[in-house]
Every structure is written in C-alpha cells, then in structure tokens.
Amino acid sequence: MTADTTPIATLSNVTKRFGGLVAVRDVSFSLKPGEIVGLIGPNGAGKTTLVSLMAQTLVPDAGEISFMGRSLVGLPAYKVARLGLARTFQIVQPFPKMTVLENVQAGALFAGASPSVADARDRAMECLEFCGLAQLALSEASSLTLPNRKRLEVAKALATRPKLLLLDEVNAGLTAAEVDRALELIDALARRGITILLIEHLMKVVLKACARVLVLHQGALIADGTPREVVHDKAVAEAYLGSRFAHALSGKTPGAAA
Ligand SMILES: Nc1ncnc2c1ncn2[C@@H]1O[C@H](COP(=O)(O)OP(=O)(O)OP(=O)(O)O)[C@@H](O)[C@H]1O
Numbered sequence: 566m567t568a569d570t571t572p573i574a575t576l577s578n579v580t581k582r583f584g585g586l587v588a589v590r591d592v593s594f595s596l597k598p599g600e601i602v603g604l605i606g607p608n609g610a611g612k613t614t615l616v617s618l619m620a621q622t623l624v625p626d627a628g629e630i631s632f633m634g635r636s637l638v639g640l641p642a643y644k645v646a647r648l649g650l651a652r653t654f655q656i657v658q659p660f661p662k663m664t665v666l667e668n669v670q671a672g673a674l675f676a677g678a679s680p681s682v683a684d685a686r687d688r689a690m691e692c693l694e695f696c697g698l699a700q701l702a703l704s705e706a707s708s709l710t711l712p713n714r715k716r717l718e719v720a721k722a723l724a725t726r727p728k729l730l731l732l733d734e735v736n737a738g739l740t741a742a743e744v745d746r747a748l749e750l751i752d753a754l755a756r757r758g759i760t761i762l763l764i765e766h767l768m769k770v771v772l773k774a775c776a777r778v779l780v781l782h783q784g785a786l787i788a789d790g791t792p793r794e795v796v797h798d799k800a801v802a803e804a805y806l807g808s809r810f811a812h813a814l815s816g817k818t819p820g821a822a823a
C-alpha cells in the first residue's frame with residue numbers, strides 16, 4: 566500500500582443506540598488523506614451522531630474507529646483532539662462572555678497545539694485571519710451573527726492544528742455570497758492538506774467541494790461514491806423522496822418544469 570491509499574481514518578461496523586433508537590447502524594468507511602468527503606442525509610439520519618462518535622464525544626456501542634493507525638474508542642475527547650482530529654458543533658457553543666480571540670485561543674490550548682498562552686494567542690489570531698474574523702477578534706463571542714459564530718467554530722477547530730476536520734453544517738443560514746466565501750474557505754483548508762468530512766444540507770456546496778459523498782439514512786450508510794454516482798443512486802433517491810433534497814439531488818429547483 567502506498568502512503569496515498571493508507572486511510573487517515575477508518576470506521577468499521579460502528580453502531581450507536583439511544584435507548585431503542587439506532588442512531589448509527591453498522592457504518593463502515595475510510596477517509597484517505599487530503600480527501601474532502603461530503604456526508605449527507607435527511608434530518609435525523611445520524612450525521613451529527615457519527616461526527617460525535619469520531620471525535621469520541623460519544624462512545625460507540627459496537628464497532629471500531631481508528632485514526633492514523635490507532636484506535637480512538639474510549640479515548641477522552643481532548644486526546645482525540647491532540648492526535649489531530651477536530652470537529653465543529655452544529656449547535657455553536659462559544660464561551661459567550663469571552664472574546665472571539667479568547668475562544669479560539671482556548672481551542673488551541675485544549676488540543677495542546679500551542680506550547681504557551683502567548684503562542685496560542687498568535688495561533689488563534691492566524692486562524693481568525695484565515696476565517697475572515699480578524700476584525701472581530703476583540704468582540705464578545707455572544708455579539709457575533711450566526712454565520713460568524715459558524716466561522717468561529719471553524720477557527721476554533723483549526724487552532725487545534727487538525728489533520729482531519731469534521732465540519733457539521735458550518736454553512737447553514739448563509740447567503741449565496743457567503744456560501745461562495747465558505748467554499749473558498751473549504752478549498753483553502755484542503756490546500757493546507759487537511760482532510761475534511763463535510764456535513765452539509767446545501768447540495769451546491771457538496772457538489773462543488775466534494776469528489777466523494779457518503780449518504781446516511783436512518784443511521785445506515787446507503788451510498789458512498791462520486792456526487793454523480795450518488796445523485797443517480799436508486800436507494801438515495803428513495804430515501805430522499807418527498808424531502809427537500811429531492812430537488813437538489815435531481816438538479817432541479819422546486820417548482821421548475823422537468
Ligand atoms: N443525545 C441523544 N439522545 C437521544 N437521541 C438522540 C441523541 N442525539 C441524537 N439523537 C437521535 O438520533 C437520531 C440521529 O440524530 P442526529 O442528530 O445524529 O441526526 P442528523 O443527521 O445530524 O440530523 P440533522 O440533519 O437534523 O442535523 C435522531 O433521531 C435524534 O433524535
């Protein structure tokens with residue numbers, strides 16, 4: 566096997582139950598270094614749960630998750646972060662009374678990515694610049710708009726110096742112009758060599774950013790292929806029947822003539 570084909574992360578038969586509900590069901594896939602992979606699925610499909618399992622903020626009931634050749638199962642979340650796996654939160658969770666800069670600095674320190682508080686501050690500022698938030702560095706986090714809070718989530722994750730970044734709906738609520746900027750940001754992250762798993766409801770973003778797409782439905786992985794393959798997959802079409810994705814998947818706008 567060459568370095569290019571050795572996975573950076575592998576999930577094998579991962580299952581997570583909440584009481585009687587199987588939120589993630591026997592899911593297996595690998596991510597190769599440098600890939601940008603989309604993870605899509607209807608609301609409640611298990612996408613966020615899968616991210617939490619990978620980051621070990623949730624522990625799987627069954628299955629194995631490895632990252633850079635070592636098992637993650639049972640490791641505390643901060644250790645996972647220190648290994649280079651970072652996630653954003655769909656429900657943004659900044660420390661509201663801290664400044665934007667302090668929030669990102671805390672991210673760097675949490676993951677042990679900086680040897681000192683001063684270094685963490687420099688690192689945090691660099692990440693804010695990268696995410697277009699430098700001008701808001703000294704604002705209270707609670708004062709940010711939702712799109713900027715999402716960017717703050719990305720900056721926090723980036724401050725941990727991730728090799729693999731799990732982005733959970735960081736583009737929700739953005740205008741068309743902001744989406745273009747978000748795409749540039751994803752591109753820039755990928756150019757840094759960061760592997761990205763992108764959870765995204767906006768099909769425009771998925772189709773533009775990702776060469777590979779995973780589809781979850783009722784906790785199960787029902788498709789794994791190129792955007793073109795996934796869009797034409799029968800099981801995917803059935804899973805989305807009647808959902809707001811049906812139009813996006815077929816490339817039509819709602820109400821448009823066929
Ligand atoms: N902590 C929890 N306790 C109990 N049930 C949960 C918990 N977290 C998620 N669930 C349930 O597990 C299922 C999967 O939820 P999850 O949030 O992973 O879906 P999702 O694909 O991220 O959805 P969305 O697109 O709405 O973000 C849902 O039925 C949800 O209600």
Ligand SMILES: [Mg+2]
Binds near residue numbers: 612613614
């Ligand atoms: Mg979710």
